[in-house]
Structure formats: structure tokens, C-alpha cells
Amino acid sequence: MKNDDVQAQGMGYLESVPRRVVTLYLPLGVFLFVLLFPFYWMGTTSLKPNAELLSRAGNPFWVAAPTLEHFRHLVFETPYPDWMWNTVIVSVVSTFFSLAASVFAAYAIERLRFRGSRQVGLCIFLAYLVPPSILFIPLAAIVYKLAIFDTRWALILTYPTFLIPFCTWLLMGYFRTIPYELEECALIDGATRWQILVKIILPLAVPGLISAGIFAFTLSWNEFIYALTFVSSSEVKTVPVGVVTELVEGDVYHWGALMAGALLGSLPVAVMYSFFVEYYVSGMTGAVKE
């Protein structure tokens, strides 16, 4: 993005203004509208009183009498705060655990020259491609056996199965960019492997660690199928699962509360994301390149 100013000149001046509007701003506007509309809709729905929600009269795009009733209901009359807390704990713990494991794994694969390290690296990548919807059944069997079914541990221990491969893959890319010479210097000065890792590699890999951390946090916050399968009582559910399974009662859908729940549940990741957009994007595109 840094050399934007240079690139921005490009051949842009060859275009006339009307042509630019039709080929660029119009389609872009449509894209943005479609991509953002569901969020706007979530927001307005969560503010509408029930009477307004269930009437076809009036303009549905506007809220005639905004109310915070749905949010109040959500926070004080449902276990929503518990779910939020669970999600935070599970995401944070599993992210830290995965990051720690990934640092060792990535460093070992990248820098300790052992036979087959490339193959191990490839396997890590393939492991990332194994989707949770294939793994959840055997993992459910394991979770039953370990007697951690329906506890937070069930989630904290299973999330790393998709977090570790991803983080390791990302960090491998980062470690590769750190020059070997730095390590060699440290080795000559008598540093141990551990010291090299902690004092040289990790400080240099901070951007990579942040990328991996943010990405892992979002992934575990958004995780659905494991949380749905391995947990059944309300107190240990995560936000996505709780909203989907508990706020829907029979045939009566509390749309306002549902939307409020969806909005609140999306907010933390959206806020995190907005602070670390660059890291997030570099993490995502870094994982795809190679």
C-alpha cells in the first residue's frame, strides 16, 4: 500500500469522469450495498419494537419508534452474558495455547534442520485443509471418552486442531523472512537455541504473531460446529451456538432479540478487526500465498 501514490497515477487520467462513474463507482456502490445490507438490517431489526416488526405497513427500512427492549431482554432475561463470557474464555485460552505450540512447531520446522522437515511442513498445510465438518464426529467420540463432554475444556482442547495448523503455517512464512545470519551470530556468541528463539526470533516476528493471534481469535470466536456438538448445557455454550439454539423457541421467533444477539456477538470481532485490519489482511493473504 505504501507506493500507492506512485501507482495511483497509472493510466487513470485516460478515463473520462462519466465513464469512471459507470465502470467504477456504480458497481462498487452496488457491491457495498449488498455486502453491508444484512448488517444494517440486523441493526434496524434489533431496535424495532415487536409491533413494528410484525406489521407490513410502513417503511421497513426505517425505525419509527426505536427501543432498546430487545437488548434489555437479552442481557437480563437470557443467559446471553454467560455465553459471551464462555466465548471470550474459550477463544482467548485456545488462541494462546495454539500460538505457543505453533511458535515451537514453526521454528522447529523452519530452522532445525532435520530430515523430512519439508514434508512435515506440507502435512501441516494439508492439516489446515481438513475441514471441521469431517473431524467433528471422531472428535466427539474422543471428547466422550475423555469425559470432558459439555465442559469448556471440550472446546479449548479441540479448537487447536484447526488453529495450530493455521498459525504454524503463517509463522513458518514469517520465520523464513528472518535472516539466518542473525541466528548464526547469536550461536557464535554462545546463545542456546532457547535464547535465540526468545531473544531474537520472537521480537522480530511480532507482526506475524499479531496476525496469527488475531486470526486465531476470530476463527475460534466464529467456530460453530464443534461448539454445537461438544456442548449441550446452556451455561457452557458460546455466543453463536447459544443464539441459534436457545433464542429460537418453538415457532415463535423473537426476531428482535435474535438480531440484537447477532449484533452483539459480531461486535467484538468487528472491533478487534477494525483495529488490526492490516495484520488481518496480511495474515489472510499470507496464508493463501506460497
Add this chain to the structure above:
Amino acid sequence: MLPAGVLLLVFLTYPLGLGTWLGFTDAKVGRDGHWVGIENFQYLVGDAVARLSLFNTLFYTIVASVFKFALGLWLALLLNRNLPFKSFFRAVVLLPFIVPTALSAIAFWWMYDAQFSVISWVLMKAGFIDRYVDFLGDPWNARLSVIAANIWRGVPFVAICLLAGLQTISPSLYEAAALDGATPWQRFRYVTLPLLTPIIAVVMTFSVLFTFTDFQLIYVITRGGPLNSTHLMATLSFQRAISGGSLGEGAALATLMVPFLLAAILFSYFGLQRRAWQQGAKD
């Protein structure tokens, strides 16, 4: 530090192996299974619902991937142009991808509501239809509706990854092509596309994989209904294994997905790589 790597492998491959093994047993929730050979698979082949779910999955994946690719590439090209607030747009575009899918799926569910759908409202006011569309009640409507939701979620990912690829292409190549008299289409076809092919291959492999094994959207919006017409293999295996309790059958169904995934990976990866190589070799 080596143990960390080894531990990882064991931790990951064991469930996969166990999953395959479970596919050959009659395990139930809370009860170990016994080897039953290929009985589960035989049963699934004869099961109309399972066959329907295979069709649905293929249909879902193919249609959604084609649209995601086309729209994603278009959006990436738009974002790659000279724009004010470029990084802001880029950040906003990615939002659908980062919010929890289960939660945005709820928004779609509400938008597809048979009685109060806002889409129907707009179409009605515009005079295109005379009564509310039953988005999720009719098999084909439901299929297309969930596909639309999936495209909505997937386009940002494709677009942002392709944008990263586009930004590595030097603008001087376009200037050179323009000086040689290339039309915009030719510039796209002979400069952008060949240089973008490798990243397209990887991005689409990811996209196809995650669409094929999609679970959340379907589970939240339709739960496989109406009449199993939107059941994907992932949702069906969840229903059979967890809700229905027959782990073996669900595992067999999940195992059946693996060959398709491998085929998708090999096809898009090697197919497109060879294409890139051929194009490179032509010069």
C-alpha cells in the same frame, strides 16, 4: 522443539483415522462400535436422502464457487483501481467474512422470512411480484437462497486475496500493453489473468473446499429442509451422527466427502498450475 511437531501430527491424524474407522463400525453415542465392514456405505448408497445430499452439495459448491469467483474477481479489479479511501473500502468489504457466520446467517434467515421478508417487500413495491416469495419453503427457492447467502459470505475472501495478487502486478506492464494498442479487455486477458493464475488456483481451492464442507449456513437457515432439499453432506452427517445418534453412519458420510475434497484439490491445483506453466512456456 521437535516433540511439539510430532505431538501435533499425532493429535491431528488420530481423529482423522478414527473417523475413517468409525465409518466402518456401528458405533452409537456412548457405545463403542463393532466392525461392520462396508455396511454403512452400502446403506448410504441406497439411501435417497444421502444421494440427494450429494447432489445438493455438488450443486451448491459449483454454483456458489462460480459466482464467488466471478464477483470476487470483479470486486478485486474495482478495488485495485485508483480510489479515494481505498483501505477503508477494503476494510469494509471484508466485514461479511469476519463476523461469525452463524450470526450473519440469522440475519439472512430473517431476510428470507416468508411473511416479513424485506426482499419481498421491495420487489412487491417495485411491482415485480404480487405476493410474498416463499424463499425457504420451496426446494429450489431454498437452494438458491442459501447459495446466495454463501456467495455473500465468500465474495469478500476471494476479492481480498485476489486484490493482494493484483497489487503485485506492476503497472508498467499495463502501460506497455496500452502503448502496443491493447484494448482494456486484452490487457485483462493477456496481462492480468496469466499473472493471477497461480493465486486464483490457491484461492479457489480454499473456496471450493470450504463451500463443499459448509455446515453453519445450512444448519442455521434451513436445517436441511424443506424435504431435505438443502441438506449438504456435512449437515446430514451431523443429523445422523449427533441428533440421530448413529456415529458410524455419520462418520461414513463424512468419510465419503474426503475423495471429493482430494479430487477438488488435485484438480484445481495441478490443473491450473499446468495451465500457468503452459502459458509461461509459450513465450
